[in-house]
Amino acid sequence: MKKIYAIKAAMLALLLGGGYALADEDVKVGFALALSGFIAPYDDGPYKAAQLAIDDINTKGGLLGKKLIAVASDTKSDVDVGAIAATDVIGKGARVIMVTCDFDFGAPAAIVAQSQNVFAFSSCAADPKFGVQGIGPNAYTLATATLTQGSILAEFAYKQANLKTAYLLTDTSGEYMKSLCASFERRFIELAGEAGIVGKDNFHGLNDTSIAGQISRLKASPKQPEAVMFCGAGSAGASFIRQIRATGIDLPLLAGESMDGAYWLGAVPDLSNFYVLAYGSAFGNDPDAKINDFTTRFTAKFGEQPATSHALTGYSVIEAWALAVERAGTFDTDAVRAELDKLKDEPFLAGKTSFTPEAHINLDRPMLVFNIVNGKHEPIGRFSSEVIPELKF
Known part of the structure; x- marks a missing residue:
């Protein structure tokens, strides 16, 4: 019950604040994650990897010619703070948010995003309820179920x-x-x-x-x-x-x-x-050289290896959303969702990735x-x- 009240309060604050601001020249990517507390080891790597993916896109001229800007809010590993963190970053103009790598801890933030027609991606919530059936059509996860x-x-x-x-x-x-x-x-x-x-x-x-x-x-x-x-x-x-x-x-x-x-x-x-x-090796000994190259770049940028291979799914959150935006030719949520739901065996860093209108989680991935x-x-x-x-x- 406490969780439900927290979500409702956060949604009310967002509505009273007028929802997210329309993007101008830059496009904001939100992160409502556990940047401290006991869940942090699962969110830290994906957050940093997503920043690396954003850097890669910006270096190539941005997404649809617009620069991507990261805005973050710490849930402090508190399930009741998830909705508040989502409200914070959406209120700052985020057109898509990444939420915690877990259904229980990521769902409150994702529910707020769904209510505002904003995408909520979990880097690695693997319970199948994170998706259409458990949250809504704007919820996706780069996890393998x-x-x-x-x-x-x-x-x-x-x-x-x-x-x-x-x-x-x-x-x-x-x-x-x-x-x-x-x-x-x-x-x-x-x-x-x-x-x-x-x-x-x-x-x-x-x-x-x-x-x-x-x-x-x-x-x-x-x-x-x-x-x-x-x-x-x-x-x-x-x-x-x-x-x-x-x-x-x-x-x-x-x-x-x-x-x-x-x-x-x-x-x-x-x-x-x-x-x-x-999902892969964070230790530089993956059978796939592409993943070892990512680990080298991650380590060079942040001064340490990823804590877990969930960093790969964090990078692929940005890969998936950006590819769908490019194919849609717009940031419009409905148009981008249509492209996301057509992704089939895309060779993302986390592994081959497919979505359908019914399944926003991967069921067929090594x-x-x-x-x-x-x-x-x-x-x-x-x-x-x-x-x-x-x-x-």
């Missing part, structure tokens, strides 16, 4: 790593984690049968500090799994992984791109046997699988889901 991520991990585990049974540990504090584990379970059962899932348990990443009970139940499972599918995120996820390893459980762990990056690895020294999905060995990310290769998931709500 959790439906696909879970399927890729299930197929990799069963066919590439020869892991025939799995145990699920799901963080229920976010839609991404719940959707990821549900998708993995569905596909793994298709491959291994019902007996392939030997157990499952839940924890709450925002409230729990210990998963001792879950670990005890895992160790007491009548049939021990060959792998654990861990659907957690960030620093909290790192704490739980440390607890798992500290009890002597050395089973292969599988994780989605919510555990991408090395910023959390200090909490689990010399971690090994950990398979994690990513992703990179790493094996973390002694604390180092070793890329195995890019894998696609053999079965393209159906978008259901």
Whole structure:
């Protein structure tokens, strides 16, 4: 209820302020992101990468001859501040905004943008509700859907790593984690049968500090799994992984791109046997030279490598919107939306990207699988889901 009131208050403030100002010579790109707080590692890289993409466009003469200008507002990793941040940047004239890399934290800002007929792109909200069905026709995400991520991990585990049974540990504090584990379970059962899932348990990443009970139940499972599918995120996820390893459980762990990056690895020294999905490598060792070149340019501009590969999706937010603007020949929202909804297998930095009027998220895109060995990310290769998931709500 508190979230709903915050969104309504922000929308009222925007309406009383007259909405966004019409662009003159410059076109403003807004960022309503977590630039501080615990979500910041997921938004910092995309924000900086988007700035790099804006620089690239401006260096070539701008977009439709107009210079792009970034305007930002910090949500401080507070879900209730998202709507306020969106109101701020739209009020400053933003014609498109980027919101937080998560459905739960990005949706409030996206709802405000939708109400003003402004585009809201998430760099990497992977829950399928971020789009037409969950927010509205102006909401897009450059993520690969959790439906696909879970399927890729299930197929990799069963066919590439020869892991025939799995145990699920799901963080229920976010839609991404719940959707990821549900998708993995569905596909793994298709491959291994019902007996392939030997157990499952839940924890709450925002409230729990210990998963001792879950670990005890895992160790007491009548049939021990060959792998654990861990659907957690960030620093909290790192704490739980440390607890798992500290009890002597050395089973292969599988994780989605919510555990991408090395910023959390200090909490689990010399971690090994950990398979994690990513959009690409932030470490300069991607199989795709184009991504390594991006990492080099990013590092030169900002003085450090991206915290995660979500930077690739941040760059591609600008790529997607700019390409649609060019094809439409205008910044008009309705005309640009029509072009966005026709994008098909576009070779963006984040990977091939397609949108339709019904699906504003990617369902058919290869992703990179790493094996973390002694604390180092070793890329195995890019894998696609053999079965393209159906978008259901």
